[in-house]
Amino acid sequence: MEHQQVRAATRGVAVDGRALSPADLDDVAHGxxxxxxxxxxxxxxxxxxxxxxxxxxxxxxxxxxTGVGANKDVGxxxxxxxxxxxxxxxxxxxxxxxxxxxxxxxxxxxxLVVRLNQLxxxxxxGLGAGISPPVVGALAEAVRSGALPTLHRFGGIGTSDLxxxxxxxxxxxxxxxxxxxxxxxxxxxxxxxxPLISSHALTLATASLALVRVRQLxxxxxxxxxxxxxxxxxxxQAWAPRVHAARPHPRQPQVAAALSALVAGxxxxxxxxxxxxxxxxxxxxxPAFAAADALDGVLTxxxxxxxxxxxxxxxxxxxHGQFHAASLATALDTLRATAFGVxxxxxxxxxxLLRPEHTGLRAFLAAGPRGSSGLMIGEYVVQDVLAELRPxxxxxxxxxxxxSLGLEEHASFATQGAxxxxxxxxxxPLVLAVEALAAVRALRAAPDRLTPGAAALFAVFDxxxxxxxxxxxxxxxxxxxxxxxxxxxxLLRxxx
Numbered sequence: 001m002e003h004q005q006v007r008a009a010t011r012g013v014a015v016d017g018r019a020l021s022p023a024d025l026d027d028v029a030h031g032x033x034x035x036x037x038x039x040x041x042x043x044x045x046x047x048x049x050x051x052x053x054x055x056x057x058x059x060x061x062x063x064x065x066t067g068v069g070a071n072k073d074v075g076x077x078x079x080x081x082x083x084x085x086x087x088x089x090x091x092x093x094x095x096x097x098x099x100x101x102x103x104x105x106x107x108x109x110x111x112l113v114v115r116l117n118q119l120x121x122x123x124x125x126g127l128g129a130g131i132s133p134p135v136v137g138a139l140a141e142a143v144r145s146g147a148l149p150t151l152h153r154f155g156g157i158g159t160s161d162l163x164x165x166x167x168x169x170x171x172x173x174x175x176x177x178x179x180x181x182x183x184x185x186x187x188x189x190x191x192x193x194x195p196l197i198s199s200h201a202l203t204l205a206t207a208s209l210a211l212v213r214v215r216q217l218x219x220x221x222x223x224x225x226x227x228x229x230x231x232x233x234x235x236x237q238a239w240a241p242r243v244h245a246a247r248p249h250p251r252q253p254q255v256a257a258a259l260s261a262l263v264a265g266x267x268x269x270x271x272x273x274x275x276x277x278x279x280x281x282x283x284x285x286x287p288a289f290a291a292a293d294a295l296d297g298v299l300t301x302x303x304x305x306x307x308x309x310x311x312x313x314x315x316x317x318x319x320h321g322q323f324h325a326a327s328l329a330t331a332l333d334t335l336r337a338t339a340f341g342v343x344x345x346x347x348x349x350x351x352x353l354l355r356p357e358h359t360g361l362r363a364f365l366a367a368g369p370r371g372s373s374g375l376m377i378g379e380y381v382v383q384d385v386l387a388e389l390r391p392x393x394x395x396x397x398x399x400x401x402x403x404s405l406g407l408e409e410h411a412s413f414a415t416q417g418a419x420x421x422x423x424x425x426x427x428x429p430l431v432l433a434v435e436a437l438a439a440v441r442a443l444r445a446a447p448d449r450l451t452p453g454a455a456a457l458f459a460v461f462d463x464x465x466x467x468x469x470x471x472x473x474x475x476x477x478x479x480x481x482x483x484x485x486x487x488x489x490x491l492l493r494x495x496x
Contacts, residue, residue: 012036015113015143017120020303022208022296028113029106029209035113037140044123045136048312052130052191055317061310064191088193089173095166095197100154103164103202105180108148110205114303115165116143118199122306127318129308131196132189138172147181153419156203157401158325158412165197198308200325200414207332207418208299213425214339215292217432218285219489221342222255223457224436225281226262228349230449231442232358235269236260238279251293252286254494262453270358277348284345288338289494295331302328325414326397332417333395339424340386340393343431347382353438354379365441367469375441378434378474385430392420433481434474436461441469460488 013024016038027033056064066075068091076087103111116139122128141147149171155163169192170176174185229239237243244256259281273279307322352358354365354375366374396413440461443450450458464480466472 010034014038015117015120016041017117017122017124018304019300020114020117022211022299025110025113025205025208025303026212029110029205035143037116037144038120041120041123042136042140045119045128045131046133047314048122048126048128048130049132049189051312051314052195052317055130055310055312056191061191061312061317064194068194085188085190088188088190089175091193092166092169092173092188092197093175095155095162096170097155097163098152098167099163100152103151103153103206105148107202107205107209108151108179109146110209111151111161111164111202112139112143112148112168114204114208115168115196115199115201116140117303118201118306118308121304122308122311125306125313127311127313128306129195129198130312131192134186135169135172135189135192135196138183138186139168141183142172142181145181145183147183148179149176150179151202156200156415158200158203158329158396158414158416159408160198160323161200161202161415162197164202165199166193169193169196195308198323200302200307200323200328203325203328203415203418204299204303206422207295207328207414208303210418210422210425211292211295211299211335214335214421214428216486216489217425217428218288218292218339218342219492219494220429220485221346221432222258222281222285223262223454223488223492224346224432224439225285225349226259226454227439227443227458228353228435229259229263229278229281230266230451230454231439231446232274232278232349232352233267233270233360233449234263234274234278235271236263236266237269238274239263239282244282249283249286250290251494252282255286255289256282258492258494262457263451264453265451267449270360275348275352275358277345277352281345284338284341288335288342291331291335291338295335298328298331324410325412329397329412329414329417332414332421333397336417336421336424337393337395339428340389343386343389343428346431346435347379347386350379350382350435350438353435353442359442359446361442361445365438365445365469366471368471372471374469374471375434375438375474378438378478381474381478382431382434385427389424389427392423396420429482429485430478432485433478436481437465437474437477440465444469456491457488460484460491 011033013033151164239260241257310319364374364376366372396417399413401411
């Protein structure tokens with residue numbers, strides 16, 4: 001099914017070593033677009049491969065004529081008279097840990113597209129991995145056809161996704177079966193193994209797909225905030241564009257303007273000054289939008305740049321530390337922390353929606369006999385989810401490491417940061433959904449509070465939610481809201 005889905009997509013996304021955005025990558029990963037490999041750029045990689053062959057013949061090349069890690073000073077050219085390819089195969093076999101969960105189809109597909117695009121970027125930079133044409137060609141064919149290897153999760157710490165990409169290498173050379181589809185096995189070149197696995201392709205794929213979901217959630221959070229604001233008869237002075245233009249932190253004026261437009265013409269405010277859960281929505285949402293913008297830039301750069309160690313060009317071979325993903329890890333840390341703030345503010349608004357002194361409605365927005373619980377359990381669900389996500393807000397960059405006989409004494413842990421962002425993207429919709437359910441129930445009870453600007457947002461949820469608000473499990477309604485989050489996001493945008 002996944003294999004056919006890639007072929008059926010009509011819109012093409014160029015895989016040519018140039019900018020590859022998370023949004024385009026997400027479309028390819030989920031079959032909404034098909035990858036279009038630039039054959040001319042692919043052919044031009046022959047020059048980079050020739051540079052690698054020349055460098056290997058001229059002297060020591062890490063991972064090609066030497067071992068790796070703490071074995072960097074161990075030469076392999078005279079090792080028991082082995083065939084030149086034997087070292088590379090042993091490197092792939094030893095590094096393919098094959099531990100942890102198997103990555104899903106979309107993430108795996110995105111990782112292959114990223115890896116190919118990074119290799120093609122070497123043609124533009126004149127400095128690349130130097131992998132032999134048959135191996136790059138096999139990877140390109142896998143991307144074109146939708147063939148997928150089996151990639152296990154564990155084995156990367158933000159200094160390249162060594163273990164899963166070694167599994168990719170073994171699949172390309174025919175030692176492992178394809179999970180979906182198939183590509184003819186190819187011989188491994190003497191200097192192919194390390195450059196192939198010297199990449200964050202799986203981490204970048206994980207982060208890119210999570211970023212797209214988080215951006216949807218932030219837009220949905222903007223809309224849900226406006227619905228709650230109206231249900232609570234908030235004071236729109238706090239969202240006045242003029243106020244936020246006077247101190248224009250990144251994205252804050254746009255967020256305030258969007259919110260202000262949604263609630264324009266709303267009911268008279270119930271309070272002179274609202275609780276923080278209403279007053280500070282622009283201040284909390286804006287940093288998350290800005291962090292998403294920053295992460296988008298880092299991901300696009302990383303997916304479109306050569307970073308293998310070593311890099312080779314016409315002027316020689318360069319051993320370096322470009323595999324260290326500190327910039328990516330930092331951007332991931334920032335987005336997770338700011339997105340969590342958006343969720344805690346959502347929980348605070350939910351608390352207000354359940355309190356009659358703020359809504360003028362029944363406690364817990366209950367219906368039916370006195371003493372009914374209404375949405376009381378919603379707060380427990382939300383706080384449970386927040387407790388699940390809270391550990392993931394700690395900066396992964398604070399981690400320490402000393403491995404490979406102490407030679408490698410630092411790591412970014414961007415890989416773990418990407419997984420934590422994916423976890424946020426998976427669970428965060430539940431928090432916003434419970435708030436949205438409460439806001440819709442309140443606005444159904446007081447429809448005069450709804451504005452024309454927010455009517456379409458309200459309708460997205462109103463049409464799918466049960467109209468019987470008497471006590472019953474809230475799970476089905478919450479799930480219906482979660483399924484509508486992408487649709488809600490389509491109705492909203494930030495200028496700029």
